[in-house]
Amino acid sequence: MRAHLGVAVTLLAVVLTGCAGAPSDGQPTTAPATTATPTASPEAGAAETTPPAPEPAAHAIPTDCASLIASTPFAATFGSWPLNDPSVVGSPDGPYYTPTGSIAPTSAPSGATLLESMLAATELRCVWRDPQADITNLSVEIGQADPGVSAPYLQSLPADGFSCTQEAAGQTCVKSETETKYNVEIGETVLVRDGVFIRVSQANVSTPGLLDTLVSDVWN
Structure with a gap:
C-alpha cells in the first residue's frame, strides 16, 4: 500500500x-x-x-495498481505476487472486506482512529500478497489528506516509534522493526505532501526506492 x-x-x-x-x-x-x-x-x-503561500505541485491520484510499478525492479519482486486477490482482501459480503483498486473515499466510521480517518479518504489501495503467505506482503494506499486529520496523525507517529523528516515539499515518517513470530522485518512509511498521502506497509520484502517511484507516479 x-x-x-x-x-x-x-x-x-x-x-x-x-x-x-x-x-x-x-x-x-x-x-x-x-x-x-x-x-x-x-x-x-x-x-x-x-x-503568498506556494501553490501545491500538480499531482494526480493513480487509478491502476499494476501501473504503479510497471517500469521498476519491483515488478519482478513483490509485483509477481497476486494483486488484490479476493481470498486476501475478501469480498463485499464477507466480514473482512477491504476495497482495493481505484475506490471512492468514504466517511470515517464513528469512533475511528486518526489513521482510520485518514485512510477513509483512500482513492487507490493495492495489496500484493500470496494467499498462502503467512506474513509476507506489501500494500500501498494513496488519497487526498484532510489536514485536520493528517497533521495530528503525523504528530502522533514519533511516539509510536516512527522517525519523521520535514521537507519543503512535505513530511515523511518511517518505522521499521522485527516481527517476533516469524523473525522478519516489517515496515511502514507515510508521506503527506500537497494534501496527498501515500502509505506503504510491508513485511519480509526489501523495497529501496519504492517511495520515490510512487512520488513520481503521483507528481508527474
Whole structure:
C-alpha cells in the first residue's frame, strides 16, 4: 500500500551629503557646507507584506495498481505476487472486506482512529500478497489528506516509534522493526505532501526506492 516562511522590512536610510540648507523634514543639519545633492525622503509607515503561500505541485491520484510499478525492479519482486486477490482482501459480503483498486473515499466510521480517518479518504489501495503467505506482503494506499486529520496523525507517529523528516515539499515518517513470530522485518512509511498521502506497509520484502517511484507516479 501505501508525505507536504516571515518578511523583513528594510527601511532605507536618508543619505545627505554636504547640504548647506535644511533637510527635507525641516530639521537642521550638521553636514559640512560643501556640494549638496538633494535626496528623496523615505516613505513613512511602509506596510509589511506577506508572500503568498506556494501553490501545491500538480499531482494526480493513480487509478491502476499494476501501473504503479510497471517500469521498476519491483515488478519482478513483490509485483509477481497476486494483486488484490479476493481470498486476501475478501469480498463485499464477507466480514473482512477491504476495497482495493481505484475506490471512492468514504466517511470515517464513528469512533475511528486518526489513521482510520485518514485512510477513509483512500482513492487507490493495492495489496500484493500470496494467499498462502503467512506474513509476507506489501500494500500501498494513496488519497487526498484532510489536514485536520493528517497533521495530528503525523504528530502522533514519533511516539509510536516512527522517525519523521520535514521537507519543503512535505513530511515523511518511517518505522521499521522485527516481527517476533516469524523473525522478519516489517515496515511502514507515510508521506503527506500537497494534501496527498501515500502509505506503504510491508513485511519480509526489501523495497529501496519504492517511495520515490510512487512520488513520481503521483507528481508527474
